[in-house]
Amino acid sequence: MSQETFTGKDYLDDYLVHVELLLLRSRHTIRNYRNDISKFLRYLDRRSILCKDAGRPTVRAYLRAMKESGVSPASIRRIAVTIRGFYTWLDSSGRTLTPSKGQSILSLRTPKNPKRLPHLLEQPDIDVLMTRLPGNEPTNIRDRAIIELLYATGVRVSELVGLDTRDIDFNQMQIRVIGKGSKERICLFGLPAKEALQNYLENGRTTLVSGAETAFFLNRFGKRLSQRSVQRLVKSAGIKVGLSSSIHPHLLRHSFATHLVESGADIRLVQHLLGHSSPDTTQIYTTLSKRSSGEEISSALSRARNTG
Numbered sequence: 001m002s003q004e005t006f007t008g009k010d011y012l013d014d015y016l017v018h019v020e021l022l023l024l025r026s027r028h029t030i031r032n033y034r035n036d037i038s039k040f041l042r043y044l045d046r047r048s049i050l051c052k053d054a055g056r057p058t059v060r061a062y063l064r065a066m067k068e069s070g071v072s073p074a075s076i077r078r079i080a081v082t083i084r085g086f087y088t089w090l091d092s093s094g095r096t097l098t099p100s101k102g103q104s105i106l107s108l109r110t111p112k113n114p115k116r117l118p119h120l121l122e123q124p125d126i127d128v129l130m131t132r133l134p135g136n137e138p139t140n141i142r143d144r145a146i147i148e149l150l151y152a153t154g155v156r157v158s159e160l161v162g163l164d165t166r167d168i169d170f171n172q173m174q175i176r177v178i179g180k181g182s183k184e185r186i187c188l189f190g191l192p193a194k195e196a197l198q199n200y201l202e203n204g205r206t207t208l209v210s211g212a213e214t215a216f217f218l219n220r221f222g223k224r225l226s227q228r229s230v231q232r233l234v235k236s237a238g239i240k241v242g243l244s245s246s247i248h249p250h251l252l253r254h255s256f257a258t259h260l261v262e263s264g265a266d267i268r269l270v271q272h273l274l275g276h277s278s279p280d281t282t283q284i285y286t287t288l289s290k291r292s293s294g295e296e297i298s299s300a301l302s303r304a305r306n307t308g
Contacts, residue, residue, distance in 0.1 A: 015089050018089060019033060033086075036079045036082040037082060037083065040079070043065075044058070059080065062083075063080055120254055120255055120258055121243075121247075121251060125243055128242070128243065129237060129243060129247070130144075130192065133241055138203070138204040138205075139208070139220060141199055142204045143233050144199075145196040145197050145199065146234070147234060148189075148192055148196040150249055150252040150256075151252045153177075153256070154253045156275070157227045159178065160177075161224060162178055163175060165214060166214070168197065170198065173188060173194055175189065177275070183275065185275055210223060231248060235248060260273070
């Protein structure tokens, strides 16, 4: 096959076999690869550009056309990565490609993922979630304690399920958590969380516990609760109180941090409480706080910091 007749379509099937068998991509991913690359090759055909002659400026023009047609930034990034991967394979496997005109596609820089502001629960929604969750069974009492603690401290789900009974200090109203990188930190909680935790300890955990289990939060078999279970119960709680099915633990963490910033907390304090290694990660909450009106910021820390 001469380079003059080479279009790229000739090798697409071989590339997809390589991606599936060696890179172990899913069928869904393979289907996306085929679709993305085929569309790009048709773009080249319409402009009488041989695959071997397409360079970085060609791909940039194609991505710009995608953007103008309304393709989302995330999809454009995926398309760029897919095209670059195809050309990288062609080059590394010795396929009949000559140096491209202009700059090589192999040096294409993919567009950065845009920073999305996380969804936020406003204070009235927090109050609904905390006060209207029904049921007095041990698991219901446990679920209320979990939701209170997630919002009161902003801990990650992995940190919450890793708590042992010895990590809860009711006198000082604080918990000891092990975060990312095995880093230990102390998180404070307020009176509502304290009451919910004590209620669970006295009327929930004593019924659920099995043997000498040290975990604080237990499943119905008396063993340590899993992260997946916490995600499910928080989602279920949102539905039960009439909020939405999109309530999740990290949303409570986002809300905790934003309400702290809204209340005037120093960004370095918020960084410590969240367990962020870099202050840059915490800066997003200053943006979140600016989008809320003053009327929406009532008693921002009524739960997280209430010591009355």
